Amino acid sequence: MRFMVIMYPGPQAEAGVLPDEKTLAEMGKFNEELVKAGVLLGGEGLKPSSQGVRIRFPAGGKPQVSDGPFTEAKELIGGFWIIQVKSKEEAVEWMKRCPAAGGEMIELRPVFETEDFAPSDPSGDLRAAEHRLREQVAAKK
Structure with a gap:
């Protein structure tokens, strides 16, 4: 099973404050454990929403683009992992x-x-197309 693990780091990350050296070292050690166990497929930290963009798709309307920061959101994603585990x-x-x-x-x-x-x-055509796309992505790495 694959899981997306979403980190909500709190207001310090949204303010653009980077973790201190000790915290970064601890997170690096944790990530290394995930890699050694064969669990980690990918992951990254995200910059503050002030550097991001949201695109909304209203029903029957044109896409609407809004620049960050996204102050209306109480919990903003600060990073993620993609892991693969048994359960x-x-x-x-x-x-x-x-x-x-x-x-x-x-x-x-x-x-x-x-x-x-x-x-x-039921025909399996869509799943086969998805499999081909995944193979193409893997080949580009």
Whole structure:
């Protein structure tokens, strides 16, 4: 099972304050453990929303682009991991080890796998197309 692990770091990250050297070293050690265990597929920290853009798609209308910061959002994503584990319980156990600071929060969300779409794709054509796209992405790495 793959999970997207979403980090909500709190207001310090949105203010553009980078973690101190100790915190970065602890996070690096944690990420190294994920890699050594074969769990980590990817992950990155995100810059503040002031450097981002949102695109809304209203029903029947044209896409609307808004520059950050996104002050209306109470919880903004500060980073993410993509992990692959055997179960949700294993994902939770890994993330409980994360060296997060007080006030931070982590959300785990399962990633849809192509097999999940089998009932909506009886011919298998859409799943085969998805598989080809994944192969193309992997080949470019």
